[in-house]
Amino acid sequence: MYTEKINAGANLNNNHQNNQNSRLKILIIDADHKYSQRLSGYLQSLAVEVETSPDLPPTKHADQWLKDTILIVSNQPGEANIIGQLQLLKSAGRNLTVIMLTSSLSANHYLTYLQAGLIDHICSRHNLASVFSAVRAEISCRQLKRENEIYFKNLTRLKLDHSRHIRKSLELEEIYDTTVENLMTALDLRxxxxxxxxxxxxxxxxxxxxxxxxxxxxxxxxxxxxxxxxxxxxxxxxxxxxxxxxxxxxxxxxxxxxxxxxxxxxxxxxxxxxxxxxxxxxxxxxxxxxxxxxxxxxxxxxxxxxxxxxxxxxxxxxxxxxxxxxxxxxxxxxxxxxxxxxxxxxxxxxxxxxxxxxxxxxxxxxxxxxxxxxxxxxxxxxxxxxxxxx
Ligand SMILES: [Fe+2]
Ligand SMILES: [Fe+2]
Known part of the structure; x- marks a missing residue:
């Protein structure tokens, strides 16, 4: 399969954003090379690695190859074939998002696939602004998910620390109590x-x-x-x-x-x-x-x-x-x-x-x-x- 890497983290103004998205990849599938180039340029400001290809990737090794990827599928002949292939990719690719760009084909069909969870966003092929906005929404959603995961991880750690502290202070209190009672028993015995x-x-x-x-x-x-x-x-x-x-x-x-x-x-x-x-x-x-x-x-x-x-x-x-x-x-x-x-x-x-x-x-x-x-x-x-x- 032919792929072209367009901007592997090119000219990034925001290093923080780059780190946040460093694992994320965008793969544009479009038979029209000029269109792919144009779209890539348009997505450049999102500071994510973008690749292009005229065909959908093979399902073999998709679990590695399409890991943490936003797949933009556009201008593919044979709707039924694409859907079958997408189904396989979706189940094989880890953390894979599919953005479908419709042109001449009926949007109603894609809506059915959207509801089935087969594709995640639908945009008009010619409306680059809506494609940009779908990609940006997906990136934000992934960032939020990641932050949420970190938050829960920290929360779990804090909870563990907290219960460890409580256990320790209860033990200390018990030691104090015993000391107090022993002190008084010693005095009483005297x-x-x-x-x-x-x-x-x-x-x-x-x-x-x-x-x-x-x-x-x-x-x-x-x-x-x-x-x-x-x-x-x-x-x-x-x-x-x-x-x-x-x-x-x-x-x-x-x-x-x-x-x-x-x-x-x-x-x-x-x-x-x-x-x-x-x-x-x-x-x-x-x-x-x-x-x-x-x-x-x-x-x-x-x-x-x-x-x-x-x-x-x-x-x-x-x-x-x-x-x-x-x-x-x-x-x-x-x-x-x-x-x-x-x-x-x-x-x-x-x-x-x-x-x-x-x-x-x-x-x-x-x-x-x-x-x-x-x-x-x-x-x-x-x-x-x-x-x-x-
Ligand atoms: Fe006294
Ligand atoms: Fe007394």
Missing amino acids: DVETFGHSQTVTKYCQVLARLLGITQATRLDNIRKGSLLHDIGKIAIPDSILKKPGQLTSDEWEKIKLHPTLGFGLVKEMKMLAEVGHIILYHHEKFDGSGYPRGLKGQEIPPESRIFALADALDAITSHRPYRAERDFCTAKEEIIKNAGSHFDPQVVEAFCSVDIEKWERIRYETTRLIPSFEEYQPLLKNKKSAQGS
């Missing part, structure tokens, strides 16, 4: 009298927060972390003070009172605990302003810390201490009601009283049932010490 205290107050706080209308998952999670970590500052208080069985001197008491500020200092630089610091810092503030470290009053104290103050006291009253026995939940309730407005926010007290005392008892049982009781733990501790001594 101080046998407050064994399980953090877990219990955390659960109390969650119940109270929901009763007071706090439902946002992140806020509830911050309350959980803040409650677990509330006494983390005690890590910096020496055992001789923290575990002193007798009365504390005023100096020792002043040191103990530093633990909210020390705890706040520990967590404030940790990104995932940024919203938790205030619960730790203000967990010993009292509603009437008589608490520490700042002596804040009423609404000046963050709601989370006001909730926490009641939960902390409830667990302290109902827990064993070396200097006093534990008291029951009814006594704790009376004590809390008595201190509404002084130690505790009256609204938090109201929320606490709206729940049956058995529910608070059940929470305490659930959070401490796997932990040995104080009486059970003492012999374990003695055995461990004697084993270490021997």
Whole structure:
């Protein structure tokens, strides 16, 4: 088959456009060589490689030969033969577009082939402007398709990256959570009298927060972390003070009172605990302003810390201490009601009283049932010490 290459990317003003169309080829099939030349010249500004040939190419190797091609078919004798051949080319050529130029033959026939998908555009042979516009529309359509493919490829990659990041941050959050819980368990184990205290107050706080209308998952999670970590500052208080069985001197008491500020200092630089610091810092503030470290009053104290103050006291009253026995939940309730407005926010007290005392008892049982009781733990501790001594 005779083909003539007219303008293999000739005189391109727009390199970008050239790159975009570098794979695309236009093949003009017309028996009239002069017409082919004229049409080629007309299409030159589209910056695509144009070839001409008097005959349709053979179907053999059409899959390679007509790959990414716009085939302009014009002035071919024998309509039926052309259609049969086009059918074969269309099924063999990859990414092949057929533009049919009609002259004397009936446009109605070509319309049928157009509807059947055999040809993609029909133009008048003599109207070069309409041929130009069909080729340009085809080029734009291919560019759009290509951009779309790239867009979807990038989107899929972004989606993958995104889910990888989510998975990583979930893993990190899990590690953080475990670290927080382990830290508090370590602190609880250090101080046998407050064994399980953090877990219990955390659960109390969650119940109270929901009763007071706090439902946002992140806020509830911050309350959980803040409650677990509330006494983390005690890590910096020496055992001789923290575990002193007798009365504390005023100096020792002043040191103990530093633990909210020390705890706040520990967590404030940790990104995932940024919203938790205030619960730790203000967990010993009292509603009437008589608490520490700042002596804040009423609404000046963050709601989370006001909730926490009641939960902390409830667990302290109902827990064993070396200097006093534990008291029951009814006594704790009376004590809390008595201190509404002084130690505790009256609204938090109201929320606490709206729940049956058995529910608070059940929470305490659930959070401490796997932990040995104080009486059970003492012999374990003695055995461990004697084993270490021997
Ligand atoms: Fe504390
Ligand atoms: Fe506490």
